[in-house]
Amino acid sequence: MILSAKLSYRFFCAYMCPHHTLSGFLTRLGQKYKGVDWLLAAILAPLVSFSLISYFIDPRTLLHTVWALKINGVLGLFLLLTAVLFLLVGILRFRFCSNACPYGFLQMVFKDAPAKEKKRSGPGTWLPLLLLFINGVFLVYLVVSHPGYHVRINQTTKIQNPETYLFVGNVEIENLENASHHYSLSVTGTSPGQKILLPEKVLVEAENVKRVPLVITGKKSLIRRLRYMLKAIMEKS
DSSP states (O other), rough: HHHHHHSTTHHHHHTTOOOHHHHHHHHHHHHHHHHHHHHHHHHHHHHHEEEEHHTOOOOOHHHHHHHHHHOOOOHHHHHHHHHHIIIIIIITHHHHHHHHHHHHHHHHHHOOSSSSSOOOOSHHHHHHHHHHHHHHHHHHHHHHHHEEEEEEEEEEEEEOOSSEEEEEEEEEEOEEEEEEEEEEEEBSSSSSOOEEEEEEEEEETTTTEEEEEEHHHEEEETTHHHHHOOBBBBBOO
């Protein structure tokens, strides 16, 4: 963002910011059809509020809460966010950009343009767009290449003496997909004499977390490097 402000003043606001884009659209619409911009802002505010909260709350639960007008924290958050969004896009619009937007102030700090900016050419016009495109491609790649689960190893007990070693913990599997899956588990980097208690296959329900016990025992000299070698390898069956 700093680079785009340095090379092309207000680049993000003009081409990427949803608030700036929507405010411009509603302003032009209101100049052509009086009152329609307010009506459209009143319709869009709850829809955008619903979509934002749905990142953190099951949309079905949220829809049921809003539709039934259940008085709870979820409904209060929805109404508050709806009011804030309507204030931004329906009333303040560009006044928020010029007086309150933190990125707008950031651009003013780093800009090199004079008060009346001249038309630019060269890298300052296309380099920020290229960087944003590369960043977008990278984010899409991260989403597409994600395996659909997270795995963590949690330690609950570790006992060691000059001869033996005992590790007790669990493998925590988080299924991020909307369908149940079986996962196979194994531990790599083992040494002769180790005893490992770990289920070979685990069923995890959709969008759920499951913990399975993990116990490793053996001679201390053989598994001293356990913390470097312990790794859960999970593949969907």
